[in-house]
Amino acid sequence: MPASAPAPQPGSLFQGPLFLGIDTGGTYTDAVLWTPSGSDKGTVIAKAKSLTTRHDLSEGIAGAAGRVLQQAGVAPGDVKLVSMSTTLATNALVEGQGGRVALVMVGFGQADLERDGLKTALGSDPVLFLPGGHDVHGNPTPLDTSALEDALPDLAQTVSGVAVCAYFATRNPAHELAVRDRIRERTGLPVTTSHELTSKLGGPRRALTTLLNARLIAMIDRLVAATESWLDGQGIQAPLMVVRGDGALVSASFARQRPIETILSGPAASLVGARHMTGLDNALVSDIGGTTTDVAVLDKGRPRLDPEGATVGGFRTMVEAVAMRTFGLGGDSEVALEDGGLLPAIRLGPRRLVPLALLGQAHGKMVHDALERQLRTPNPGRLDGRFALRTGVPEHLAAGLTAPEAKLYDAITASPQPLDRLLTSTAQVATLNRLVGRGLIHIAGFTPSDAAHVLKRQSNWNRDAADLGARLFARRKDGRGQPIAPDAETISSRVLTALTRRSAEVILETAFAEDGLDGPATVAHPLVQNALNKRSGIAGMSLAVDRPVIGLGASAPLHYASLPDLLNQTCAVPEDTDVANALGAVVGQVRVSVEVRVSQPKEGLFRASLGERQADYNAEAPAMAAAEDHARTAAAEKARDAGADDPQITIEHAVTAATVEDQRTFIEAIITATATGRPRVAV
Structure with a gap:
């Protein structure tokens, strides 16, 4: 809970309506209780975090949301709106997961x-x-x-x-x-x-x-059902909203039918929260979570939208969303070594692993025993420090497995098993990876979160398991056959340094791409790398971004402390940065749009595509009028379905016509109706 917002008691100064924001991320579920009263930015009354339990999402929701209600000492009936953002869909696409x-x-x-x-x-x-x-x-x-x-x-x-x-x-x-x-x-x-x-x-x-x-x-159905179940159990009758990828709010039932629109939901909510908390109109916003880092641009107080559709996990979709670039980089990223070279560099992500510290917290002795056994062997093994366990999803989602996949899946349980004992052939590594891709299996291993525990910069999980994992990783050999690090502390420091450096690189990739350059190729250029390394010869170059960086995420204060030196720009980390997504979920508004097309299949015939039917007219004017009327009505209905209260409609026309010898010929028109409004709240 922020120091500026002590928990209120009944009858205290927090007299306005209470809004509950929830963000379900890959590692943590965050919750915030907020009221629009108290200041021009409203007031964060309470905030809390809980581990996201993928096998039973209601546990994480109950842990975080239940805690903020308890902290604030308010009655469930005082909550008038519940809104949530999520990175589950984004993470699933980045990690190649999802149902068959x-x-x-x-x-x-x-x-x-x-x-x-x-x-x-x-x-x-x-x-x-x-x-x-x-x-x-x-x-x-x-x-x-x-x-x-x-x-x-x-x-x-x-x-x-x-x-x-x-x-x-x-x-x-x-x-x-x-x-x-x-x-x-x-x-x-x-x-x-x-x-x-x-x-x-x-x-x-x-x-x-x-x-x-x-x-x-x-996946999204399970999330909404888990949230609704918890709300019902608490006696909270408030409407449930979900943040879309463009930062707008929609009703939970709306999101259930269109889960693809929730990709970049968490990042979009974080942009709304970042603008709300800092008041910065122009900034680069970088949100680091457990699985991903999401980078976007704020221009004149609004996030830039991607007109071509969101790209996530390497796929360019047709979903209108913030122009967000999502990278497989976070506190729970897989730590590996670059192939080849005498002194291999640290490679992070894109796959998320369950941190050993978290695994040790949940499973204790069996994790410690396996790691200590591996440390006692004279030579490091390629599977050291790795475990597999089931994610706990319903069994019917395992349909369609091949015989090798089914055999390995049957051998894996809800308790972690060391891979050096579980896998009996190299071919099974690929089989295991396919089960991970289906969302059926978790892999646990050494991550930046473990490195932070080793260096005592993070202390919420089991440090001993993290230390054992770091020692095992430090034993790996470089190209000269020597251990890559002398001890757990050294390798952990290198991992955290690599994470900050990679964070600077993904922010620069975004900046270069927004400037019309090839982001990854430009960052990889020796001149840019020399500038980041502060290395110059006869010709030197320095780098700077033109606007402040807003660092979001619970680990932002740790990983972004050195960013100003790399980017030659200030980095603002707001007080409530750890719940920016959850806060952004409750300060947004509903916004939906409907497009209607009018075409001319042959001269003198104008065809309007009115939803699930078509209508033909013998003149342009009545076709356009029918299209606008349908767009206006459909947008209002869609906004109400999305949870808006008293939506306001705006209309835009985009008409394509050709003029030949002073004669205008109609080709096509697109009429767009946009409906906006605040979400309805409980009475």
Whole structure:
């Protein structure tokens, strides 16, 4: 709890409505109790953290949110709004996790899988190609669902959801709707259709976005269900909101159907929180968590949005979100050595490991015994300091495993097992990694969080396990056959230094990319590396960013203390930086938009795509009027579904026309209605 906000007692000065913000991250769940009264920025009344328990998300939510209510001494009925952000969807895409789903492509061919990373994203999940789809004006090609009918009995038993994408469904969604309804009727599986998520053209990327959405549904559904269950148990009847990737709030039911829109939810909330806490209109915001570091730009008080769609885990989606760059770098990043070289450098991430300190805290003696046994061996082993344990997800999510995967999965339990005893062949390492990718297995090992425990800069978990892991890592050999470090403290110091250095690099990557350069390549250039190393020859170069850095995250005070020296710029770490996401979740507003297109399939015929139907007109004016009326009505309805109270509507027109010999020819128009408003609160 911040020193500036002592816990109130009934009848104290905190008389305004109370809002509860929750952020579920990969490692921690944060909670904050906030009231808009008390100052121009409102008042943080209480804040708390609890470990995110992926097998039962309600435990982490209860630990953090329950603690702030207890600290504040308020009655559950005093809470008028609950809002949460989450990095679970972002982390899942970065780590390559998610449920096994089927992709149904209507009107597309095998070659379309090669575009926009769709084949990579699909992996080994099944795909079906059906004849059908529409042309650019919404005219249909005959739909044939016989292949789907044959496949549905097997899919019902082997996937957790289905993604459906039809050719030009944004102009006419009829075939997506027909396929969706048939799948639901015969299997009961959740189905995502592409036209529900985006109105943009570009079939393969639309299919990619839909596939990722289907893969995330079970995860976000579990999060919302866990939160609702805890709220009901506490007697809190307030509306539940979720932060979208663009920083806007939507209702929990809205987010359940569109979980892909919650990618970058946590980072977006952190931007809202950063602006709220610091008052800085122009800044680089870097939010370091357990799994990822998220970097974005604040310009004139608003986050920059990515007009091309969010990129997460290497996939460019069609989700409108903050122009956030997400890097697999955090306190729980895997610590490894660069291949080759006499003096191998420290490599961090992108995979998250369960820190040994945390594993030792939960499992004690069995972890210590295994680590001490490995230390007693005369030579270091490649699997030393590594453990595997189940994540605890429901068993049905393990459907579709190959025989080797099923055999290894059966051998792994909820208790950690050392990999040097669990794995009997090199081939099983790849099998284990596939189980990790499915979200079924956790790997535990040495992380920066362990290094911080060794150096006594972090003390919330088990230091002894961290120290043993550091000693094992220090025994690894360099290119000369010598240990890479003499002791646990030395290697831990190197790891933390590497994390700060890499943090500076990802901030610079973002800055260079925003300036139109190739971020990674520019940072890797020897001149930039020399500048970061403060090394110069006859020609030297220094680096600086043009605006302050706002450091967010519980570990920001530790890892960002040396950033000003590397970036030649100030670094502001706000007092409540550890709960910036949770705070940002409750100070935002609902914002949704609806696009309607008007086209001219042939001269004198104007076609408006009005949601799930089309309407033809013999003149431009009535078609535009119908489109605007539909957009306005649909946006208002969508905003109310998203939880807005009294939404305000704005309309924008983008008309494409050609003028030849002073004669104007209408080509296409896009009418966008945007609805905004504060979320409704409990009465």
